[in-house]
Amino acid sequence: MTKSYRSKVLLGLTIAFGPAFAGATASAQMMINGAGATFPYPIYSKWFDEYAKVDPSVRFNYQSIGSGGGQKQILAQTVDFGASDGPMSDENLSKAPGKILHIPTVAGAVVLTYNLTGNPSVKLDGDTIAGIYLGQIKKWNDPKLTALNPGAKLPDQEIVVVHRSDGSGTTFIFTDYLSKISGEWKQKAGNNTSVNWPTGIGGKGNEGVSGQVKQTPGSIGYVELIYAVQNKMPYAEIKNSAGQFVKPTIESVTAALATADIPDDFRFSMTNAPGKDAYPIAGATWLLVYQQQKDAAKGKKMVEFLKWALTKGEGMAKDLNYAPLPDDVQQRVLKRIDEIKS
Amino acid sequence: MTVAETIAVEERSAPTRMVRPSRFGDKAFELLTLAMAFAVVVLVILIGWQLWSGSSLAIKKFGFHFLTTSTWDPVAEQFGALPFIYGTLVSSVIALLIAVPLSIATAAYLTELAPLWIRQPLVSLIEMLAAIPSVILGLWGIFVMIPWLRDYPFPLLKRFFGWTPFFSGPIYGTSMLAGGIIIAIMILPIITSVSREILRSVPDLQREAAYALGATRWEATRIAVLSYAKKGLFGAVILGLGRALGETMAVTMVIGNTPQIAASLFKPGYTLASVIANEFTEATTDIYLQALFEVGLVLFGVTILVNLLAQLLLRTIATTSATRAVQ
DSSP: OOHHHHHHHHHHHHHHHHHHHHHHHHTTSEEEEEEEOSTTHHHHHHHHHHHHHHOTTEEEEEEOOOHHHHHHHHHTTOSSEEEESSOOOHHHHHTSSSOEEEEEEEEEEEEEEEOOTTOOOOEEOHHHHHHHHTTOOOBTTOHHHHHHOSSSOOOSOBOEEEEESSOOHHHHHHHHHHHHHOHHHHHHTOSSSSOOOSSOEEESHHHHHHHHHHHSTTEEEEEEHHHHHHTTOOBOEEEOTTSOEEOOOHHHHHHHHHHSOOOTTOOOOOTTOSSTTOOSSEEEEEEEEESBOSSHHHHHHHHHHHHHHHHTGGGGTGGGTOEEOOHHHHHHHHHHHHTOBO | OOHHHHHHHHHHHSOOOOOOOOOHHHHHHHHHHHHHHHHHHHHHHHHHHHHHHHTHHHHHHHGGGGGTOOOEETTTTEEOOHHHHHHHHHHHHHHHHHHHHHHHHHHHIIIIISOHHHHHHHHHHHHHHHHSOHHHHHHHIIIIIHHHHHHTHHHHHHHHHTTSGGGOSOOOSOSHHHHHHHHHHHHHHHHHHHHHHHHHTSOHHHHHHHHHTTOOHHHIIIIIIITTTHHHHHHHHHHHHHHHHHOOHHHHHHSOOOOOOOSOTTSOOOOHHHHHHHHTTTOOSHHHHHHHHHHHHHHHHHHHHHHHHHHHHHHHHHHHHHHHHHO
8 A cells, every 4th residue: 555545544544433432432421212202292302401401411312203102112121211192001011021100291182173264163062073073963054063152153064074094192182082971982983092983084193184174174173282273273162071161271271180080100081071170182191111210320310300390391381382280290290200219 | 699589489489378367356246246136135025024924913813804804993903904905006096097198298208309408407307306205295285286176176077077986975185086196296207207218218210210101200209119119118107106006105195094995086095005104103002013014015015916917018018019020
């Protein structure tokens, strides 16, 4: 080799491998990995971002691959924590190598958004929603709908039903509500992240459903509250179990959380919650962590983060249209976090 | 004698032994390319095997009925792929019916009839169509194409052809037909560019011979160029079909995602690729996941089957055109 050629090779190798050595020294920072639900992704991102300012020695990496993915990965122990919009079933929990704790973080509302000329404000109840999604109520001026909405002029137009084509926590919450208030729905379709829809067209993601509803006159679909708000689409008031028509807001979701029956392991459903201010179609989202942490240092950092999230983090929820946990639930969750051993 | 002369005499008198150049480089190159070729075959076999092993539970549970039942119920854990097979095939056929005449006509125009100054810009524009990502096209489909289709072409189709079962029923916008149209847009560039290359490679001798026999512009193009290039054009169409069968994101946004088999093209449908893309990440139970793997296996199988049929068809075309050339 000539001298100049050799020096070029050496320079190339240095450029190729230099950063590896530099990186090795810089990565004294701890990395905690998580994966799961898409619904809480905005609030979790904000929390990780803010927490990096509180404790720069640890970085969190979250992949929103879906609730199913989150549950699978925490069972396979490829991530340090999982996230899911629906609680894990007994069957899945029994597959875990250790005890998995459900840590509820925030809650959100699932709203019924629609596309009618003039944007009338529509009132619905469980019976009519089930009827629409079962394909039994076919037109907007069906007697059941006009009975609930005496003031609004509902047109003689076919209802185009829109649902989710992909598996999702939003569908889980919605079908959970429908299964509770309609025995026929429970039998025909059931409650899951993905069901055999009796009727309707499927849109991909919350954005697919809201896009579909926005473009199709006479359509109705269910989306997370934030999507309807940001797209300036109208959404219905729903009759709750106390007989009151409630608009989906952060306050009505928090009210549902407060009156919901929350068992000790925090695996609860808050749809159709009692209480006169409670919004009936709402659900919480959970972080899934092992009670016995494998890595002592990581476990300690995780506990510190969870405590921060459930205290300081909750204050950031409202700005992103999530409902924070009510105080008594918050205290119970903090006690549960203390049980995480590292 | 000089030293040089001595060496020259010695060289001439010694028996000439030819020093064979090293064949190592040639052999190595041959082996390397053979390995590459085999690697592709091995990759295809590995994919097929992985799909098979990943769906073993589902195959055992559902057997052949997976291909003939229409229920897709994740809650009751009953899975049947027939609506998806129907959707994939129908949307691909619609796409081909729309794209193939357009592409071949465009290719013929670009090679035979277009003035030189227009050729390169047009070619660049068509290549740019191929560069648009699937998701972007899907978004455009939801917000621009579907409303337009719902307001103008679909009602027209319904007015004139509403008596046939294909154009009956209510118009939602998202439909099998919309899915077919968007696939057509996606496969147009690839069929056009490959066809263009095929038509360009037709020797000028063919065209000159046709003109010499007194053919018109159209007759020369039809007989000397298109007919001669039939095999290649068919290959281009198969390439497009391969893309159409696997197209996922754009289709899933406009086809309506409803697993049903309906004669009307205005009704929403579902394709094999779309159901995997939609439900894979959230499939929580084992049987659900394996059923989706089996859907992947079916798509794999459908693609191979279609390609095999195409190869067979190609052989019949080749033999007939060859015999005609001999005569």
